[in-house]
Amino acid sequence: MNYTTISSKKYFTLISVINDSKNYSFFNELDSLLTKKRFDNAYEHSINENILHASSNNLTCANIRKTINNFIKTKDLILIGDNRNLYELIKMGNLTSEKLEKAIDVNLHKKIVAALDNVSHETSYFSYDFLILRICDNFILKSTVSEVKQDYIKAKHNILKKLINFKYKKEIKENETTFLCWVDRILYAVMNKEICPEEFVLLCKKILNLSVKNIYFYWKILHSVNYTLLQQDFSANKDLRDFKKEIFQNIEDLYNSVDMKIEAIKALTVSTLAKKAPVKEDFYYLFDTIKLAAQKNEAYKLFCLKLCKYIINYNYEYNIFCYRFIRKYFIDSFFDMLKNPLNNVDILTEEVSALIALFHIDTYFCFNRTQIFSKIIEKLKAINDTAPKLTYKNFYQFCDVLDYIMSENTDILTPDIIQQLNVNPSERSKLSKCFNLLLRKYN
Secondary structure, eight states, rough: OOOOHHHHHHHHHHHHHHHTTGGHHHHHHHHHHHHHHHHHHHHHHHHHHHHHHHHHTTOOOOHHHHHHHHHHHHHHHHHHHHHHHHHHHHHHHOOOOHHHHHHHHHHHHHHHHHHHHHHHHHHOOOEEEEEEHHHHHHHHOOOHHHEEEEHHHHHHHHHHHHHHHOOOOOOOOOOOOHHHHHHHHHHHHHHHHOOOHHHHHHHHHHHHHHSSOOHHHHHEEEEEHHHHHTTTTTTTTTHHHHHHHHHHHHHHHHHHHHOOHHHHHHHHHHHHTSSSSSSSSHHHHHHHHHHHHTOHHHHHHHHHHHHHHHHHHHHHHOOOSSSSSHHHHHHHHHHHHHHOOOOHHHHHHHHHHHHHHHHHHHHHHHHHHHHHHHHHHHHHHHHHHOOOSSIIIIIIHHHHHHHHHHOOOOOOOTTTHHHTTTTOOHHHHHHHHHHHHHHHHHH
């Protein structure tokens, strides 16, 4: 066969390795879970939007005034501080400025501010005061009368002061989503100079103490701290930097105690990939979880390698590795997984095929191809040392792929690769035939 024919044949071998037909059923299962998760996310978002907008927009001016007056007249703190009661006022923020102006005059706004102030003086849960903060935020945005806007701005500052200084009871019924909303709001507060970085750190710690601690929640806070440190005004702030180190330590401690099962890791992968806007800390959490799970035993490592291959496959369509931090964290985590050698040919072949797929992602090809190529050779040597018998599936097909790679990328040519792979003398003739493109290039 001529050079072109041999090259074409080896190219199709490369495509076969990347497409990874033996894991089709696993990939199809994750694709189905991912599609379902995206539909669930869209449905939940749609339901929330409909509840917030439909129920609000149907309100008449008389309904609005009745709801507000009921709130103002209620004296019992249990009733006035009830989430449902305050939530009715939050829904008012979905109305147009024009509708609010028709229904609520300046005097009624002042009564609302006074009532909110009374509630805040009595509440002992962070969640109640945070709902009041949301109400103030909504009316500040929708108010066109300067006097009204200033009243709510003053009330907002008072609430922020209480959030910072008051010692709240531990929350008993709020969920993780609520805690994440709190973090987003205080991030907004520090960005808009409503609070200083030191107060931001204090509030983050307060939320951590009030909530159920889990790794994802720590990653969320770390994302907020990192975002704050990226701002020129805050980049050198000592409190933020010290807090970042503290969060990292907490994450490490939690990882040491976590014991995630395969189904939970699968669900975490699907949940992370299903999100519309990638957040690097979400992916850090996922990659760390996969890396740690791979250390448990051979079955977990094989599963985690397949999961990594699915993420690599996913990237071909959605290009998540175009984000530098996500790309770097993935390859660092993946290389860490490869550091624990296991005398298992199935695992070694999964590692090699994953490395070959990784090599052919544009961003990794540009920045990491030399390291990836070296890892491929290292793992092929391990197969040679481990396998009772070298076959096309577990060894020689990968040699064909390496031959094609080197013939197409002259900067990583390795003329002594046959010696490096160190096969038995009886196998050298067969191995030499795998590298016929390379030998032709040198002869």
